[in-house]
Amino acid sequence: MPLVKTNLDKLDFSKLYKQQMKKSTFKSKSSTDWDKKAKEFNQNIKTSSYTKDFIEKIDISDCETLLDIGSGPATISLALANKLKVVYALDYSSYMLDLAKENAKEQNIENLVTIHKSWYDNWEDVPKADIVVASRSMEVKNIKKALKKLNEKANKRVYITTKLGGSFIDKEILTQIKRDIIPRPDYIYILNTLHSMGIFAKVDFIKTNNKRFKTLNEDDFIQRLKWSLEKISKKEEKNLREYFNSTYRFKEKNEYLTWAFISWDIEK
Secondary structure: OOOOOOHHHHOOHHHHHHHHHHHOOOOOOOHHHHHHHHHHHHHHHHOOOHHHHHHHOOOOOOOOEEEEEOOOOOHHHHHHHHHOOEEEEEEOOHHHHHHHHHHHHHOOOOOEEEEEOOOOOOOOOOOOEEEEEEEOOOOOOOHHHHHHHHHHHEEEEEEEEEEOOOOOOOHHHHHHHOOOOOOOOOHHHHHHHHHHOOOOOEEEEEEEEOOOOOOOOHHHHHHHHHHHHOOOOHHHHHHHHHHHHHOHHHOOOOOEEEEEEEEEEOOO
16 A cells, blocks of 8 residues: 655654754753752642642553653652552652652652663663653653653553643743743644654643742742743843832732643553
């Protein structure tokens, strides 16, 4: 039979993803950056509904092992550890993994194994697992290569999340500094890259409270914006402080983030 081609076949979504990542205002953080952020992140994730929503969507039937990529303090891994024989937490921040071990000790969990690696390291010695997850950790330069790595390490199922829309910062905040931003690639790039790889994934969504800039402290508000935007001029900072004190601190903070929950089964 002749090969049937469509317009979709002409689009290289992994290449488009790479171009969008390169243009994006929001740059990936280093392991040192995350080491500094680890303690705060560990506290925030414990009070978020995100973990509960994520693990409720995971099918662990007939599974014994889980590999958590970009695990941070191993919140997802530890939430499922008592139902599995071994959970592996892989992260490039050594302090995140130290916190993962502390969290495991506090919860009397003894089957957590930590792996200090990044997306760009050689994964030959990383064990395969029945389930592979990458929760909010898909900020990579080459999405196709990363997805292949996940697929190769999974025996049965893969679960990943990525933000719907490529920016965490409210438009009203950006208006104060009159700055246009270029977002990161949206989830549809990942979905279509998987399609081009012959992987027909399912998509669901998780909605969570946006606590990223929720603070009553002016300096904390500025620091959180600097984490996202990296550089803020003196004029921009002045405008943001005025906005914080006149408006933002008095606002109802019922803002939400939506995460695309993408999953697929491994074809035998």
